[in-house]
Amino acid sequence: MTTAKCGGGAVLVVGGYGAVGVTVTRTLAGWFPDRIVPAGRDLARARRLASEVGSGRAARVDVADSPGFARVLEDNRVGVVVLCVEPPDAAIARACLAGGVHLVDVGASHHLLAQVDALGEQAAARGATAVLSVGVAPGLTNQLARRAHEEVGGADRLDVTVLLGSGESHGADAVRWTVAQLAVPAERRAGGGTRPRRVALPGYGIRTAHPFPFSDQHTLRRTLGVPEVTTRMCLDSAPLTAALFGLRRAGAFRAARNSYARRVLTSALTRVHLGGEGFAVRADAFGGDRHAAYALTGSAQSRVTGLVAAHVTRRLLTGGLPAGVHHLDQLRDLASLPENLSRYGTTLWTPDALQAAS
Known part of the structure; x- marks a missing residue:
């Protein structure tokens, strides 16, 4: 090499x-x-x-x-x-x-x-x-997924969960990217599972995380050779998470495929600061009857x-x-x-x- x-x-x-x-x-x-x-x-x-x-x-x-x-x-x-x-x-x-x-x-x-x-x-x-x-995410999530994958001796399925602090002042580019992903059609959205998942995140308890097209669900299939990888997301504010993904199910973000609507939605979400600045990421690997999980928590994801x-x-x-x-x-x-x-x-x-x- x-x-x-x-x-x-x-x-x-x-x-x-x-x-x-x-x-x-x-x-x-x-x-x-x-x-x-x-x-x-x-x-x-x-x-x-x-x-x-x-x-x-x-x-x-x-x-x-x-x-x-x-x-x-x-x-x-x-x-x-x-x-x-x-x-x-x-x-x-x-x-x-x-x-x-x-x-x-x-x-x-x-x-x-x-x-x-x-x-x-x-x-x-x-x-x-x-x-x-x-x-x-991607990044540390990929590393945690690799550890969990190796822990079970080769995973058949990976579930990656990302919790973001809705009180953090994320950059405009990050918010713009998030809005664009919320507008992705359902048939292109999921890399594996399509359902929300209840998952324990240290410091945040049991949370409902929703499928979200982070790039690691595509990358990890190739780098680790795992056939099924799904990434999910939630916010530290459970009510805001429910509202955001409820709006997505209702089709409210379809308009974001239009550049003007995307700018309006980005501007609106940039002003929302209802939670804290903490974040948590977790990777679960399943191989046969074996299961392993790693997580990382911190503050200020950016x-x-x-x-x-x-x-x-x-x-x-x-x-x-x-x-x-x-x-x-x-x-x-x-x-x-x-x-x-x-x-x-x-x-x-x-x-x-x-x-x-x-």
């Missing part, structure tokens, strides 16, 4: 001043002073953050402008790109990997991740590494997603990750991330701990 070259050059954090990107920028700037370049469409915001973290550089980047993006890579001698906003297609990833630039992608849309997956041979040939499914991306980037900069395109759960060198994040207030729940807590 080819190992990627150590990440020389600057680190371009695209969306570096957003809800996720600001954590990436600040964390990496603490480890690698003078190498971090916050970037986005608002150059003034990028420059202000660069000044705050002691970086001498910032850049204007529009992910819909791939020629302009390529110029930014060259002008700043970029070695690693951390992508904290979702581009319209794989052109940004293609520009990175063709130029031998490493990529850390926080994106969560399966169709885009599949396009980047297809660039594996190109990345390997250039000695570049792309790490996908980087964050809480911040923890940024921390995951920062740790992955640091590993790239210090070398050792294989060249090519990989999802987080495929990189054994990063398998200890759930434990390493405990210093930031997260808690990893093993099967024994979950059983004791139930």
Whole structure:
């Protein structure tokens, strides 16, 4: 297996001043002073953050402008790109990997991740590494699913549950993405099971989680070879969860397929702060008569997603990750991330701990 070259050059954090990107920028700037370049469409915001973290550089980047993006890579001698906003297609990833630039992608849309997956041979040939499914969900969910899968000796079915804090100030991109997924037709929505599921989440009791098209339900079928994978979601506010998914069943989100309606719904949901900032993720694996589950809880999902991306980037900069395109759960060198994040207030729940807590 080819190992990627150590990440020389600057680190371009695209969306570096957003809800996720600001954590990436600040964390990496603490480890690698003078190498971090916050970037986005608002150059003034990028420059202000660069000044705050002691970086001498910032850049204007529009992910819909791939020629302009390529110029930014060259002008700043970029070695690693951390992508904290979702581009319209794989052109940004293609520009990175063709130029031998490493990529850390926080994106969560399966169709885009599949396009980047297809660039594996190109990345390997250039000695570049792309790490996908980087964050809480997908990301830590993938890692917990792998642990549960291995615990049962190979799962026939995986159930992944995500509880998000409805009181957290999620970034506009994240809310926009959520609205788009709520509008996905039922026949395209579920990767496995189609029914809600009652599940115990540490600190939150028994919750009803509803099928939701996170990308890991597609990715894990391939990376783990599990035939049935379903991802479900709920909010920490049970009434808000019931209202949200009740509206989906009633077809209220069909209008979100229209761009104007999507903007209106995104704006409305961005203002809703009825719960707290905590989150919980859980992965259950079923293999024959065996069952195992792992969970992780914490606060401020956007911040923890940024921390995951920062740790992955640091590993790239210090070398050792294989060249090519990989999802987080495929990189054994990063398998200890759930434990390493405990210093930031997260808690990893093993099967024994979950059983004791139930």
